[in-house]
Amino acid sequence: MSTTAIRPVPTLREARIPDHAFYEGRRVLHRLPAGAEPVPYEHFEVVPLGVTIGAEIRGLDLKQPVPDEIREELNRALLEWKVLFFRKQHLTSTQQQQFARNWGELETNPLLEAGDSEEVVRFDKSAAGIPTFENVWHADVTFRERPAMGAVLQLREVPPTGGDTMWADMAAAYDNLPADVRTRIDAAWAVHDFIPGFQRFYGPERLARHQDLFPPVEHPVVRTHPETGRRTLFVNTSFTTRIAGLERAESDELLRLLVQQAHVPEYQVRFHWQPGDVAFWDNRATQHYAVGDYGDAPRIAERVAIAGDRPY
Structure with missing residues (x-):
């Protein structure tokens, strides 16, 4: 009668990495809310560029008025893909504003340089432009009581x-947080302030003029999307200064973990621009990053932002 020797379990040296660091492995990637099924689009073609985020829309001319049935389908596509891309539209400033107004009132932003009207922000990355820095993961104007719905x-x-822009799906970022972290933040609130994001390139004299207009505000760390009901992580490097009710060291540690979630490639889409291209994104569900890898070459963009609601 033969016997099989039982091998002892090898002893490994003691080793550890910090708690809640990034680990390899499968990530949960849901494009739609739980229970929702994809529905075909009738008025245009949707070409996915990412798994949960980013799609090119083909077959529409944004210079033309948007009928109700197309607006409804575009909104469904926006909620499904979170950022939509339209190639070679070459819109005038007026046409760009008219398209955005299909989703609501337009914002003005006195902190940034205006284009043809106060509703248009102009990012002029050339010798003649005023330097600003967008190469950090952020959502737009979360320092407002009612941050932008989209842009x-x-x-x-x-x-x-170079000069690409990246977007991150903050619903996927929330879904993949460890359960104990979600428990810590589900009812937490965070303070947002415009000063940290703008003092990197504006002096105190210019910032002081806007302190009364934009006092610090508190938003949920995890907001509920008002149209899809999904939970999205709603803190960012540019404007979130601390988590309310926590000591500074604990707040800083938790915020470092949360803002890093946008850096996971599985949650991202990257878009390579051509002149006249348009992107339309849901600011409630995403963060974005303008890649600053083009040196002194000119890069000129114009943005129109759509006013949003108060996060809950």
Whole structure:
């Protein structure tokens, strides 16, 4: 009668990485809310660029008025894909504003340089432009009591290489947090302030003029999307200063973990611009990052933002 020797379990040296670091492995990637099924689009073609985020819309001319049935389908596509891309539209400033107004009142932003009207923000990355920095993961104007619902961006001049923009799906970021972290943040609130994001390129004299207009505000760390009902992580590097009710060290540690979630490639889409291209994104569900890899080459973009609601 033969016997099989039982091998002892090898002893490994003691080793650990910090708690809640990024681990390899499968991530949960749901494009739609639980229970929702994809529905075909009738008025245009949707070409996915990512798994949960990013799709190119083909077959529409945004210079033309948007009928109700197309607006309804575009809104469904926006909720499903979170950022939509339209190639070679070459909209005038007026046409860009008219398209955005299909989703509501337009915002003005006195902190940034205006284009043809106060509703248009112009990002002029050329020798003549005023330097600002967008190469950090952020959602727009979360320092407002009612942050922007979304934005429509058009590239008017594109550098010969580089200058892409990336977007991250913050619903996927929330879904993949460890359960104990979700428990800590589900009812938490965070303070947002415009000063940290703008003092990197504006002096105190200019910032002081806007302190009364934009006092610090508190928003939920995890907001509920008002149309889909999905939970999305709603803190960002540019404007979130602390988590309410926590000591500074604990708040800083937790915020570092949360803002890092946008850096996971599985949650992202990256778009390479051509002149006249348009992007339309849901600011309630995403963060974005303008890649600053084009040196001194000119890059000129114009953005129109759509006013949003108060996060809950």
